[in-house]
Amino acid sequence: MPSSTETNNEKQTTKNDLPAYTRAQLALRNGQDRDDIWVAYQGLIYDVTRSRLWKRGNHYEHWAGQDLTAELERDAPHTIHVLDKFTVVGHLV
Numbered sequence: 001m002p003s004s005t006e007t008n009n010e011k012q013t014t015k016n017d018l019p020a021y022t023r024a025q026l027a028l029r030n031g032q033d034r035d036d037i038w039v040a041y042q043g044l045i046y047d048v049t050r051s052r053l054w055k056r057g058n059h060y061e062h063w064a065g066q067d068l069t070a071e072l073e074r075d076a077p078h079t080i081h082v083l084d085k086f087t088v089v090g091h092l093v
Contacts, residue, residue: 015091021045022093023067030065031057038089040067046086067092 026045029038037049037057048054048064057064062071072080 015043018044018088019090020093021090026067026092027065030063031055033065037064039064040092041069041072041080041083043069043092044088045090045092046083047089048086051086 026038026040028034029036031037031049031054035049036047037051037054038045038047039054039062040046048059051059053059054064061075062068
């Protein structure tokens with residue numbers, strides 16, 4: 001049984017266990033075209049739909065439906081562990 005401190009990332013053994021999505025498919029989950037709000041970071045796609053901070057498809061200057069790897073590594077005031085509370089729904093190809 002997983003410990004209560006295990007993150008979503010640790011539950012997924014490899015990217016191959018996850019569905020693959022293209023950048024075009026990710027772009028549709030921007031909070032505007034569909035109800036789903038997803039962002040990618042380091043090849044993994046996170047579902048941030050339930051986050052009140054992403055309700056309109058953006059979070060400060062960051063937009064959903066995109067790979068935010070470069071932006072988060074450069075500009076985020078928090079650590080990447082903020083993504084641990086979101087479900088990993090796929091990987092970016």
